[in-house]
Amino acid sequence: MKTPDELEAYIKQLLITNHLDINIQLYPELISAGKELGYDMNGLAAIAGRIYESTDWRPYKTIDQLVMSNPSFVQGRFFNADAKRIIEKVKDDLTPAEATAYIISIISREPHNFRPRLHPAPDIGSFRDPWMTDSAWELYRVQAPPVEWCGMEAITTEQLGEILFNRKEETYPLLQHKSYLTSTVTLLTRSAAIAYSFEKIFEEEKDMERRYLTIVYRLNNELPFPFRGRMPATLTDLLTAGCSSQAAFKQLEGIYSKGHIHIWQREAQSSVAAHLPASLNRSGFLELLYQVNPNYPFYLFGEAYTSPAHLVTATRTNGALWQYVYQAIADKHLYIWLTAQGYLSLVAQLEKKIATLHTSALYIEEDRKLAVVQAFINLLDESSPVPGIIATPAALSLNNIEVSEVMSTAITFQLATDGFVKAAVRLQPELPGVSLDKSVIKFFGLTDNRQCELRLAIDPIYLQKDTAYTFDIVVNSIHEEMRVPVALCLVFPRRAYINHMYQWGLTGAIFFLMIGLFGLAIDDRTTYEVATAQYLPLDVSSGYLPGFSVGYLFLLLLLIGGIAGAFWYIKKQYKLNIYD
Amino acid sequence: MTDSTQPQKHGCWIAFGGFVFMAVILKPLLVISYNTFLFLHKLFRGGTLVAFEVWWTLLGLLAGMALGAWVAAKRYQLAAKWIWYPIGGLAIYLFIFMLVNEV
Numbered sequence: 001m002k003t004p005d006e007l008e009a010y011i012k013q014l015l016i017t018n019h020l021d022i023n024i025q026l027y028p029e030l031i032s033a034g035k036e037l038g039y040d041m042n043g044l045a046a047i048a049g050r051i052y053e054s055t056d057w058r059p060y061k062t063i064d065q066l067v068m069s070n071p072s073f074v075q076g077r078f079f080n081a082d083a084k085r086i087i088e089k090v091k092d093d094l095t096p097a098e099a100t101a102y103i104i105s106i107i108s109r110e111p112h113n114f115r116p117r118l119h120p121a122p123d124i125g126s127f128r129d130p131w132m133t134d135s136a137w138e139l140y141r142v143q144a145p146p147v148e149w150c151g152m153e154a155i156t157t158e159q160l161g162e163i164l165f166n167r168k169e170e171t172y173p174l175l176q177h178k179s180y181l182t183s184t185v186t187l188l189t190r191s192a193a194i195a196y197s198f199e200k201i202f203e204e205e206k207d208m209e210r211r212y213l214t215i216v217y218r219l220n221n222e223l224p225f226p227f228r229g230r231m232p233a234t235l236t237d238l239l240t241a242g243c244s245s246q247a248a249f250k251q252l253e254g255i256y257s258k259g260h261i262h263i264w265q266r267e268a269q270s271s272v273a274a275h276l277p278a279s280l281n282r283s284g285f286l287e288l289l290y291q292v293n294p295n296y297p298f299y300l301f302g303e304a305y306t307s308p309a310h311l312v313t314a315t316r317t318n319g320a321l322w323q324y325v326y327q328a329i330a331d332k333h334l335y336i337w338l339t340a341q342g343y344l345s346l347v348a349q350l351e352k353k354i355a356t357l358h359t360s361a362l363y364i365e366e367d368r369k370l371a372v373v374q375a376f377i378n379l380l381d382e383s384s385p386v387p388g389i390i391a392t393p394a395a396l397s398l399n400n401i402e403v404s405e406v407m408s409t410a411i412t413f414q415l416a417t418d419g420f421v422k423a424a425v426r427l428q429p430e431l432p433g434v435s436l437d438k439s440v441i442k443f444f445g446l447t448d449n450r451q452c453e454l455r456l457a458i459d460p461i462y463l464q465k466d467t468a469y470t471f472d473i474v475v476n477s478i479h480e481e482m483r484v485p486v487a488l489c490l491v492f493p494r495r496a497y498i499n500h501m502y503q504w505g506l507t508g509a510i511f512f513l514m515i516g517l518f519g520l521a522i523d524d525r526t527t528y529e530v531a532t533a534q535y536l537p538l539d540v541s542s543g544y545l546p547g548f549s550v551g552y553l554f555l556l557l558l559l560i561g562g563i564a565g566a567f568w569y570i571k572k573q574y575k576l577n578i579y580d
Numbered sequence: 581m582t583d584s585t586q587p588q589k590h591g592c593w594i595a596f597g598g599f600v601f602m603a604v605i606l607k608p609l610l611v612i613s614y615n616t617f618l619f620l621h622k623l624f625r626g627g628t629l630v631a632f633e634v635w636w637t638l639l640g641l642l643a644g645m646a647l648g649a650w651v652a653a654k655r656y657q658l659a660a661k662w663i664w665y666p667i668g669g670l671a672i673y674l675f676i677f678m679l680v681n682e683v
Contacts, residue, residue: 404656461657493656500652501645501666508644509637516633519617527628530621536611545610553613563643570651 002033011048017105020057022048059093060102067106076136078107078114080127080158100126107131118146118155130156147187157188161219175212178202213260217267225264235265235272239292249299256285286333290340298337300324308341312380319446326369329376346379362424370420370444386479387421390414396486404496408457411484415443415450423477425454431471433462465492511562515555522551622683642670
């Protein structure tokens with residue numbers, strides 16, 4: 001059962017097809033539809049009258065005038081070119097389909113009785129085939145006999161183009177040489193200029209597929225573009241079909257790279273033809289894609305991303321995607337999509353960031369790629385946290401540390417959020433004897449590289465004891481700078497000091513004891529005799545020299561040698577001073 | 581052909597001169613060494629209670645400690661005072677004996 005709106009649309013359609021005049025009694029289905037809605041004949045007539053009064057029939061009257069005054073129509077013929085001219089004139093008021101339907105209703109009704117000619121399955125809804133009266137057709141067949149191509153007859157270039165389109169395999173051999181097609185076109189058009197334009201195609205296009213497409217679409221520029229078993233009639237339909245899957249996208253990109261779409265659009269003289277990208281690479285393809293519709297998805301690594309936010313969400317959770325995102329950025333493919341989506345300022349910011357990363361000495365090539373992708377994520381999604389680093393402990397206190405050897409203490413750095421970050425680590429201010437075992441730390445949350453340990457080494461030989469030192473471990477990344485304060489105070493190494501004194505004291509005591517015992521052995525005088533003995537003058541006579549004086553000379557040399565040897569040994573064995 | 585007899589002649593004269601020198605200074609050296617140890621015996625005289633060897637060994641201990649303190653001070657960047665403490669102790673030790681005993 002029709003609704004009232006459907007009934008009115010049906011009545012309007014009948015008015016159009018019946019040249020603004022309708023005899024309700026000739027349409028029993030209209031009467032029964034009206035009865036279902038409670039309308040009798042008078043009611044339906046009133047509706048028809050109301051529709052007639054409320055509709056602007058001027059474009060239809062214009063079509064009437066143009067058709068009647070068309071020279072071909074007067075001769076009993078009506079070609080696609082004639083229809084196109086009329087459709088162009090009323091394009092502001094009627095769609096091509098509405099205008100075509102009305103023209104057909106004019107020429108096909110009594111007394112004109114035009115019919116579509118020649119095509120084995122005539123299309124009564126379009127001007128794919130020329131429309132002629134019976135008498136005009138008989139005359140036309142005599143004046144311009146149909147030409148034959150691959151067993152099919154054609155009387156217009158459009159029909160010839162359609163035959164070439166439908167019989168591609170049989171056509172190919174005939175397009176190896178220009179003579180077959182050129183002569184056929186000459187017979188059809190009876191124009192040397194048109195035939196020459198086709199002859200030039202053979203000279204300009206050496207690639208068979210390109211030659212074939214150029215010829216087909218020049219013959220009939222309304223033919224669709226075959227793609228994966230479908231026949232999209234417009235570029236938009238073709239690109240939409242190409243975005244339906246990764247395989248289709250790849251195939252369409254391949255077709256684009258061969259220039260086939262350029263040929264089709266150029267020959268069809270579409271509005272896009274003048275704005276087709278010059279390059280046939282992926283960048284050109286993406287430019288065309290997003291020029292037609294910025295909302296087409298962006299394919300990356302086999303997945304379709306409907307928006308940049310969608311891509312960012314996937315990138316944040318899939319580490320395998322990062323290299324592909326980087327490559328898309330480096331090749332500027334992502335820029336094309338982002339620009340089409342209105343992210344022009346983001347593209348400028350990203351380029352700036354990349355320039356900064358390229359000049360930074362902190363990154364090697366692989367790290368730079370990750371940093372670029374991280375920058376892309378943070379720029380696009382401002383709500384996502386920048387990769388942050390936290391330290392454990394957050395501050396170091398090394399006060400009253402008694403050290404005598406190099407000591408080291410560990411600080412653990414962790415990735416607080418997600419993503420990639422690389423940071424330079426340094427001490428500020430730098431102190432002699434204090435060093436870090438790493439100057440760079442790197443984290444990537446998606447590969448579980450979230451933690452790293454740094455060791456702070458302190459060599460006490462370079463630092464004054466009982467003196468407070470304060471410095472910071474500065475961690476500097478492209479996103480932030482964090483500091484770990486360190487308080488350091490080395491105290492007197494009591495144990496080491498006592499140890500050294502004990503070792504050397506014992507050695508000295510043993511050495512002196514040996515000398516003393518040896519002296520005791522060689523000098524047998526009593527304590528009283530020694531206490532009252534007189535010093536010998538230097539010029540004493542040799543006879544007064546006691547015999548054990550030789551032993552004393554030896555002991556003296558031993559004592560002096562021992563002390564000198566100790567000094568020599570100490571200087572040789574120990575680094576006494578950092579400036580030695 | 582080189583003449584290798586000249587260095588041998590010089591070596592002989594040097595050895596002869598060395599022997600003469602040693603013969604000349606031997607007696608003064610003997611006297612000095614005798615007097616030195618006599619001085620040390622007079623200095624570290626402890627009567628009949630404590631033998632000279634004990635004070636002498638203690639002297640060696642104090643001298644060794646001073647040396648050890650010097651090594652530690654240089655190794656660990658200690659203040660100079662940590663060297664002077666044991667040297668001061670050594671000096672006081674010597675000073676006491678110099679006060680007590682006639683040398």
